[in-house]
Structures are given as structure tokens and as C-alpha cells.
Amino acid sequence: MNLSEANLEQGFFPALAAPGRATDIPEADDVYGWLVGSWELDVRHYRVDVAPQHIKGESHFAWVLEGRAVQDVWIMPPRSQRSPRLDTGNDMYGTTLRIWDATLRAWRVTYLNPATGQRDELIGRRVGHDIIQIGAHANGTPIRWNFTDIASDAFRWTGVALEPDGVTWRLEAEFIAQRMR
Template sequence: MTDAARPRFAEALVAPSATPDYPGRMRRFGQLVGTWAAKGHRLNEETGEWVERDFTWLVEFILEGRAVQDVEIVPSETHPSGYETVATALRVYDPYAGLWRVSYVAPTMGEYCHLVATPYRNGLRQDGTRTDGRPIRWNFTSITPDGYTWEGWMSADDGATWVMVEHNEATRLR
């Protein structure tokens, strides 16, 4: 892609707002559109230790407002932009099934996850599988206009029991 085509690509992908076709449904993930400063802890499954992590989470409407995409970035001294893109998730509302389909990609970690999202208590629940086939459950809880809590759970016994493997809390910057 030429440098001249890059702005057109971004312009064609990013949407200014949600589609008006199903505003209530789009609000579920649409409430997260913005920029977030996140702090979290992730379980290192090999060592059993919790690793702290800080990142910026960028969330936008895309595809004529019919989907939401997020990008996780971290500061980088070696990348020319000053940051490294760690992961992205695409959340698309499926009006035929009445649910959200989620695909998460983190190439440097070898993670390619697919989930289905539904409303859950005062947040959102996403159920699916990790790259290795183990069930995962990702919950957004305590969502407010200025913050949210997110928990990642994993099961090694087909969902009989669940272990928390990640916990993030974020504050809205924009």
C-alpha cells in the first residue's frame, strides 16, 4: 500500500459512530469507544507468577458503524512510532443471531481466539476458545463512562472450573 493510500484505508475502515440500525445493541461495545489507560496483571502459566502490565487501549467504530475494533499498544523505544501494537480485537454484531462475534489476535504471543459476546449482569461476557482449544471467558464488569474492569478466565477441564488468568482496570482518557 502506498503512503498516499494509507489515509484512505483508515478513512474507509473507521466510522464516526454506530449504525442507527440497532442502536441498543451497538451501545453494548460502543460504550467502550475511546482511549483508555489500562493497568493489569497477567498470570504467567509457566511460572505461576503474576506479571504487571500497563497499556493503552484504543477503541473505534468501524465498518460503517456495524463493528467495534480495539488495538492494544505499549510504549516502545525501538519502534519509530514510539509504540508497539500488541493485539487487536474485532467485535461484530450479528443481527441474525442477536449476538456479538469476537476475534482476538495477538501474533507475538501466538494467540488467536474466537468468542461470542452477550450481556452479563452490568457488563459483557465473552465465551470462546484459546488457540490451544481451552475454553476462555472474558468479562467486562463495572463499566462506567470513565472506567471498566476486565477479567480473563480459562478452564483446563472443559468449563467445570475456571481460573482467573488476567485482570485489567482502565480509566478513560478520551
């Protein structure tokens, strides 16, 4: 093991990872903890209807930062299908950091995808049985990201953006997720 590998295994990863939710986050406000684990993604829509292409992806969620945040990695196509020459339009290897904000009693959500330069900021809350995240793309375009059809082993995730007309919401992405066994 070289020094870089040792730093990751003995320093960085243990310092980042947390075994669960911090005790100062009320259980009722634990909006994202159920996501912890790994998921297979069926990509239905990614800027356009891609369902006929049967694009797959994967996502992995974990508690981090002493249990005050849930971080994920969204990957499309999955690691087993990635190559150096990916179509940039369907290249996703990004991370979301969801940090509990006790003052707001909500989650501050930041998504970054270095493969495409995408950066988004949202506020996430539970609304009924769904999780609704409202914010904006880096260019100021209003967005809503929704977790719906939530079950212990499945969910549907959609992302919509407001068109310039200020009325019409356009579907940008839709993923159907199944928990990996």
C-alpha cells in the same frame, strides 16, 4: 507523503473507520460503543500475578466497517515503553474485532495477537451490567472474557480459561482501565 502514506490516510483509514453505530444495530444491543476512545491499563495479572511489577498498557477502541463493528488495539507495554527486545511473555500488540450478528443478536468477537500468535473466538453479550464473552482459544480451551465494574471512565477486564479438569477456571489476565483524558 509517499504513496503508501497517502493510501493509509486517504484510502484505508477512512474506509475502515466509522463515525458511530450503524442504524441497523438496535441501541439496546450496542454493547461496546461506550468503549470508543483511548484507555490506560494497569496490568494486574497476565498469566501470573504481575501487580508488583506495575506493568502498564494502553487500548484504543473505534467504530469500524460502516458502524457494524467495534475494533480495538491492546498494547502492553505501552508504545512509549516498547523496544525491539521485549519479554515475549508480556508482549501484547493485538487487535479485537467485534462484529454485530443480527441473527444471534450478539457480537462475534475475534482477538489476534501477532506478537505471540494468540487467536481467540468468542460470542459477547450484555449480562446485567457486565459484558460476558464466551468462546475458546485456538487450541479449543474454553474461555470467558468479562468487562465488569463498568463506568463511563473505567472498567475491569478479566480473562479466564477452563483447566483440563473441566471444573476449575484459571485467571489468565486482569486489566484495570481508566479512560485517557
